[in-house]
Amino acid sequence: MADDGIGALAHFSPESDTWDLSRWAARIRQLDAPNRFISAIGSEFPWNLMFWAKHMLSVARGNPHPKLTRPLSASRLDRTLRPYDRLVGSGIAPALLMSAGRRLDVFYPYSSGVEWVGDPDVTALMKGQDRLKRAGALRVRDKQIAGIRASRHVVSSDIGYTAQVFAEMGISPLLMQLPMLYKEASPATYPPQLSALLDQLSHYDLRFISHARHRWCNTGDFQDDEWEFRYSKHNNWIIHAFAQFQRQRPHVRSVLVLLDYGTDATNSRLLCQELGISESVLWIERMPRMQLLEVINACDVGIGEFYSMPRMIWGGTALEIMACAKPLVQGFVFDDGEFQSLYGSAPPPMCAVRTQEDLTRWLLQLGDSPLLRSRLGEEGLRWFDSYNGRGLARQWLDLIAA
Template identity: 30%
Template sequence: MTRIALIGNMNNNHFALMRHLRDLGADAHLFLYANEHDHFLPQCDTAMWDRWRPFVHQLGVSNGGRDVFYRDLGPLARRLGDFEALLGNGIAPVLCQRIGRRLDMFVPYCDGGEFIVEHEWKWRKPLASTYTALRKRAMEHALRDGVDAIVTANRHEHSLGTFRRLQVPTVDMFIPMLYAETSASEPVMPAELQQAAERMDRASLAVFSHVSHFWKTLPVARFMGGVGKRNQWLIEGFARYVGSTGDRAALLVMVEYGPDVAASKALIGQLGIADQIIWLPLMTRLQIMRLLDHAHVGGSEFAGMLWGGAGWEFLSKGVPMLHYLENESAYALPDRPLPPFLNCASAEEIARALLTHDRAALRRMGECARAWYERYQGQALAARYLGMLAEAAQRRRQEAAH
């Protein structure tokens, strides 16, 4: 049985992978950074926490904080010493290099790799900028000299340019982001979410988007290629649809999440569609997945890159998805076509997609998307990860024997 350590979580990606790997017979454990986001903790993604709790541990180090460089990592080295294969995200390459271990697989959650593209010198914050510059250099050095492979399916130049520059080999695979639990009882929905579900059921068209609002206040100039998630396209496209059809029974459901919520609300007010918008609080994945049963269309991201967690959640539930993916042909492989989705490169195209797809057409697209997901995601994808990690463990055993 291969012993695998998964370092870092982010959106419960690795918590999902850990569960898949354990189902496949591996002894997989998850190590959480000290500063994981609260709504992305494993407890938010399972109704069976007692089952998985023994395999989830605290790493004792933050993801990208100064403690990465000054803390004694001897205890971490000893904790990871018994694991034959290491997979990680975030600052994991630097941590592994510091403890004298190679990271077998780096699975970035940030376009272009964590702490690299997001570095930006700010003259008003010279000390902080000096630190992020040093962190970027450490990350690049660790990726170049201490990582066997980067696993990413994002073919956008904004991402691949970094990896080519560092001359690190990449493996084109998706991230198995979701794990379906079938034996647990469903948690009780808060009244606010239950009321939203009932309104969605009564709507002529319910568009659901739980993507964070990043379209005006970007954390750095190059965030998502410098355009952010373009949530404004979804709002403007929905408004165009309402204006063209006069459909006052359509709803757009969004989450108060991200720095540009206020800007989105202001735009909604200007467009005169406030009475057709439902705003919900930040939710756990368990709650999101319940609400997706009531959605007719999902609103993803429009930066031209591969979709993130929201997109995978739409596909897994068979909800047809509005998304913008630049250069589709770069993503479709002979043994892995792209799923069906509504590729929209502007607010006008979003409106056109909503105008030209009735509920029956959307339902058919959703069914095809769900079938694609079951074939190319989930445990079938996790088995490919296990194969690569098992090979890495075997190499390590052979090296130790010599």
């Protein structure tokens, strides 16, 4: 999309996923449409009047990215897509393609609750006090649902909250996990900033990393129990658990690496200060994925996300940790044998967490045992290779070509 690699999405771009873009450049085409409201309803009356007015105003003010504010005509979108026989997408793609009279061959959601339908951001807008934003969110949601229903195939890896949202749409998605990139061989030299960061990490005995987006404080748009059960990633559990680790293992030179990303990053910083661990927490900026994988590779333990809702599947953060052969501490709310009966394979050999106390125990166990860290990391990589690597990619190719 047009906003990939820009602003808050600076770390989401093809250049971020490889050390050698020249291998893939011929296969990459970026649409002139962002993953935003404008791509769904920017050509509809009366919304088009508002978007064109905003676009002209932003250009007059020197907007460096006019593609993000200019409504894309259906004819131009159709010309862009005409050479392609198969269309696979996520984000705003279903609603966008409806504008050009096209449909996806495969839709897969990247967001819990399905983006632009039941994810927390659009849900908050639909519940908000701003009437214009509320009306826009409802229209985008309706168009997104229509586009998803029109898709030839719908695939989802999540049978928790996302499955409920699909059921409300009358859709039974194909249950299949999403393929994840492999960690490429490290380059001969690193960018200076990354090299300095890796050197800084080398001075610790034990390195924990959590590179998930920070979202754990209720925005006020949801009941507290609904927020805790459905939407919170519980990043605060990680900070509390690390504080406990430091208190119980004061002789270990340990560090918690956190990514400065998400609406609650500031609240996480404040919690670190409150618990007196700020000097042992290393905040890193968003960076290209291939650089981030090098940081994960330099750490000892990877920490994922901790939703409380049953059957919530992990996302890219967990897969990136496994791809680097690091032990994964991850929320896992499945009954015994339930995962295998649903997905046809055993779950990855992760450190399963349901509560903050579980998380603390795992940090202590992993911190005390290099052998445990090594074993779980190697087993996690084998699981990744078996169930999220080339074999899974072949399943996707068969689906797309069908």
